[in-house]
Amino acid sequence: MGRTSPTLNDGRTALALTATHGPSQHRAMSGTTHLPVFEPADPVCFVSPHLDDVVMSCGHYLTAHPGMTVLTVLAGAPARRVHAGWNAKTTGQRYAPDALQARRAEDVQALNTVGARPVWLDGLDAEYLVIRRDATATNLAARAARALVARRLAWMRARRPEGQQVTPALHDALAALRPNSVVAPLGLHHPDHAAVSNACLRLAAQAPWRCYLYEDVPYAHAFPGERRRRLRQLERRVMLRALAPVPAVDDRKQRAARCYDSQLEHLRTGLPRLDEALAEPERYWTVELGTDRGRGSS
Ligand SMILES: [Zn+2]
Numbered sequence: 365m366g367r368t369s370p371t372l373n374d375g376r377t378a379l380a381l382t383a384t385h386g387p388s389q390h391r392a393m394s395g396t397t398h399l400p401v402f403e404p405a406d407p408v409c410f411v412s413p414h415l416d417d418v419v420m421s422c423g424h425y426l427t428a429h430p431g432m433t434v435l436t437v438l439a440g441a442p443a444r445r446v447h448a449g450w451n452a453k454t455t456g457q458r459y460a461p462d463a464l465q466a467r468r469a470e471d472v473q474a475l476n477t478v479g480a481r482p483v484w485l486d487g488l489d490a491e492y493l494v495i496r497r498d499a500t501a502t503n504l505a506a507r508a509a510r511a512l513v514a515r516r517l518a519w520m521r522a523r524r525p526e527g528q529q530v531t532p533a534l535h536d537a538l539a540a541l542r543p544n545s546v547v548a549p550l551g552l553h554h555p556d557h558a559a560v561s562n563a564c565l566r567l568a569a570q571a572p573w574r575c576y577l578y579e580d581v582p583y584a585h586a587f588p589g590e591r592r593r594r595l596r597q598l599e600r601r602v603m604l605r606a607l608a609p610v611p612a613v614d615d616r617k618q619r620a621a622r623c624y625d626s627q628l629e630h631l632r633t634g635l636p637r638l639d640e641a642l643a644e645p646e647r648y649w650t651v652e653l654g655t656d657r658g659r660g661s662s
Contacts, residue, residue, distance in 0.1 A: 485533050548575060552594055576607075
């Protein structure tokens with residue numbers, strides 16, 4: 365099962381958070397000026413399930429507020445594992461540590477582009493919890509490949525207990541980083557996203573930091589029904605307050621996304637609205653913890 369080592373792997377700098385930020389540079393979108401502005405108190409930690417999610421989901425905000433920390437939870441690789449899954453296919457590296465090294469290098473470039481800094485944990489992507497090989501996947505027709513992905517996701521959902529494997533490592537990392545605000549994924553579509561989102565909400569119940577959620581891009585745009593279901597599910601556990609959408613300040617989010625060279629074309633194949641989604645305003649929510657303080661398991 366996935367390692368949950370609390371080891372912090374800082375891409376560039378020491379762990380101390382020293383960033384300070386000027387006044388908010390973004391503006392509420394026309395027609396949504398009644399909504400509160402997304403203004404998390406510094407220091408802020410953005411939590412990313414995989415190496416690319418926060419840039420694609422929060423790149424506009426990161427660009428406008430340089431110095432943010434992006435903590436990627438599932439940035440580890442099983443040692444000595446030759447694999448034929450997503451990371452091997454997209455990076456061309458069948459040896460898992462080499463594949464993750466390539467993806468971390470892309471992450472450094474992308475976060476440099478938006479002025480953020482990476483911190484990586486050694487949690488394992490759900491695909492590394494899958495023992496079955498799928499080496500023949502590359503030879504399948506696109507329709508069959510999509511069916512395979514759907515079956516794999518269903519299998520992985522059953523395989524990864526909600527949040528249990530990532531919560532301890534995330535707890536220790538956030539204790540070391542000492543943020544005042546944590547910005548977590550809504551938790552759409554992919555079991556890793558749900559697991560990381562649920563782990564953040566579980567920790568928020570006892571944490572000194574304030575919790576926010578961001579909309580997972582591009583899943584929110586590709587699967588609007590899942591977005592609606594997830595919001596309804598979360599609203600049974602916590603009070604969510606929508607914030608004013610955050611528009612682009614320039615094209616740096618798109619440029620940063622292009623740094624994930626191994627991922628982008630593969631994502632475009634399965635998610636045709638990817639480029640449109642990257643250009644759209646970002647969505648955030650505050651999380652008000654109720655009496656059960658996010659203790660639900662899903
Ligand atoms: Zn992801």
